[in-house]
Amino acid sequence: MSGVRHGGRGIGTPNKATSEARQAIASFVDGNAWRLSIWLDKVAEGDPEHDIKPNPAKAFELFQSVVEYHIPKLARTEHAGDANNPIEMKVTWAQPNNPS
Numbered sequence: 450m451s452g453v454r455h456g457g458r459g460i461g462t463p464n465k466a467t468s469e470a471r472q473a474i475a476s477f478v479d480g481n482a483w484r485l486s487i488w489l490d491k492v493a494e495g496d497p498e499h500d501i502k503p504n505p506a507k508a509f510e511l512f513q514s515v516v517e518y519h520i521p522k523l524a525r526t527e528h529a530g531d532a533n534n535p536i537e538m539k540v541t542w543a544q545p546n547n548p549s
Contacts, residue, residue, distance in 0.1 A: 485515065
């Protein structure tokens with residue numbers, strides 16, 4: 450192989466199937482947001498009729514798992530500077546004005 454590209458998607462061009470799948474998921478989530486609230490409430494509060502015990506922690510976990518598909522997670526970034534020029538942070542506390 451020579452490493453020369455012959456056709457295909459250009460670098461940075463999104464995959465059509467992936468783009469369509471993401472759009473379909475977004476449309477589904479947007480169209481069912483009102484149901485999601487009901488489902489999460491049932492998990493959090495329980496449903497005695499169906500022998501489901503209250504589990505607010507699980508409801509929050511489910512909510513987070515849905516949100517991460519709609520709102521991307523931020524990547525962790527570390528700023529350390531270098532050995533000769535480290536980054537320094539200075540924290541100061543302002544005293545609130547105390548009118549007498």
